[in-house]
Amino acid sequence: MADKKGRINREYIRTAQDICTHLGDDYDRFFGAVVPPIFQNSLFVDYELSGEEQEGRYNYTRLSNPTIEIAEQKIAALEKGEAALCFSSGMAAISTAIFYWVSTGSHVIMVKNAYSPARNFIELLHDKFGVEFTLVSGEKLEEYERSIRPNTKLIYLETPSSLVFTLQDLESVAKLAKSYGIATIVDNSWATPIFQNPLEFGIDMVVHSASKYLAGHSDIIGGVIVSRKDIIHAIQYGERCLLGGIMDPHQAWLLIRGLRTLPVRMKQHQESALEIAQFLEQHPVVERVLYPGLKSHPQYELGKKQMKGYSGVLGFITKGNPDKVLEFVDSLQYFKKGPSWGGFESLIAPVGVGMDEETSKKTGIPIGTIRISVGLESVDTLIDCLDRGLVNLSKNG
Numbered sequence: 001m002a003d004k005k006g007r008i009n010r011e012y013i014r015t016a017q018d019i020c021t022h023l024g025d026d027y028d029r030f031f032g033a034v035v036p037p038i039f040q041n042s043l044f045v046d047y048e049l050s051g052e053e054q055e056g057r058y059n060y061t062r063l064s065n066p067t068i069e070i071a072e073q074k075i076a077a078l079e080k081g082e083a084a085l086c087f088s089s090g091m092a093a094i095s096t097a098i099f100y101w102v103s104t105g106s107h108v109i110m111v112k113n114a115y116s117p118a119r120n121f122i123e124l125l126h127d128k129f130g131v132e133f134t135l136v137s138g139e140k141l142e143e144y145e146r147s148i149r150p151n152t153k154l155i156y157l158e159t160p161s162s163l164v165f166t167l168q169d170l171e172s173v174a175k176l177a178k179s180y181g182i183a184t185i186v187d188n189s190w191a192t193p194i195f196q197n198p199l200e201f202g203i204d205m206v207v208h209s210a211s212k213y214l215a216g217h218s219d220i221i222g223g224v225i226v227s228r229k230d231i232i233h234a235i236q237y238g239e240r241c242l243l244g245g246i247m248d249p250h251q252a253w254l255l256i257r258g259l260r261t262l263p264v265r266m267k268q269h270q271e272s273a274l275e276i277a278q279f280l281e282q283h284p285v286v287e288r289v290l291y292p293g294l295k296s297h298p299q300y301e302l303g304k305k306q307m308k309g310y311s312g313v314l315g316f317i318t319k320g321n322p323d324k325v326l327e328f329v330d331s332l333q334y335f336k337k338g339p340s341w342g343g344f345e346s347l348i349a350p351v352g353v354g355m356d357e358e359t360s361k362k363t364g365i366p367i368g369t370i371r372i373s374v375g376l377e378s379v380d381t382l383i384d385c386l387d388r389g390l391v392n393l394s395k396n397g
Ligand SMILES: Cc1ncc(COP(=O)(O)O)c(C=O)c1O
Pocket: 089, 090, 091, 092, 115, 158, 162, 187, 189, 190, 208, 209, 210, 211, 221, 222, 223, 339, 340
């Protein structure tokens, strides 16, 4: 199984857990250290700096760094992609990815409930460089087809959406896009590569906020792009190098540490979230639960077709007036109010509570939506915590 230097043979690294535990760690390169070190250096001396000779060698950390490359190898393999690049944030990855595909005069189709700063970036490109865009709900193929123009260069998806938990059909959209020579990007932060691999459906590029499940400990901000080798190479020496948004080596080391437990964490997040979703669904104060893992989700069948599981972020809408609902949100012991998700800790965000109809229409977020990120605390404790809050809401709301 292992070679003379104690390195695990690549052909024995088969599962996601094998990748997370061993891929790229190369004990012989690092004095047998079971945990590869942080190469906290900005430059590498005595290396040729020009042309092809630079290939596969290190010279400056804005281009590449051994610690960052270990994280990139693991995530590329998890996503079943050829190569990956790490970035200083999810938004650095997303903006660089979009920037790679579009130029002045391009048209972009984007799902309207994608992470809003991604939409804001398209708006910025529109205002500064005349990039055109069309927002679609993303649920029907005809919508994309109708929106395609001669200058359409990119379709940007986020499935499942981390705000409204709707899905887009990866295979059909990828096929349609290919037939018009249009590139596709999927934000796969919600599902993670453990539960969904968009590249297998013909999608060109996957982006991640590594600040969420990939790192999983709410201790770093980071981002990733996964795609074909030639595309990744072009971005590494082009957009990432020139915009300068590479991940820091220490950040990468924490990401690697988080990745070691990604499959086991996701298994637990999934189990607990499903139990909580089912609990909420039958609760008299709850009107609706938004979770693709529930059979009642309108796109449950599509989810089963393209996903291997479901993560721990879900939405629900309660009865009661918005002020009382906000009191309920504030009263919970275990679900602290926070703008992020995907960490070990449970979080709550009243994203649609008190929202007006116009904003709801624009963003696609149903009025009254409360988003929770189910953490790794005991599920009984979490259900008890929600139940106490909901009982109070039913009395006071
Ligand atoms: C779905 C999604 N994509 C991307 C991002 C951006 O990631 P980051 O905060 O690491 O820049 C976020 C952040 O919340 C997100 O929720």
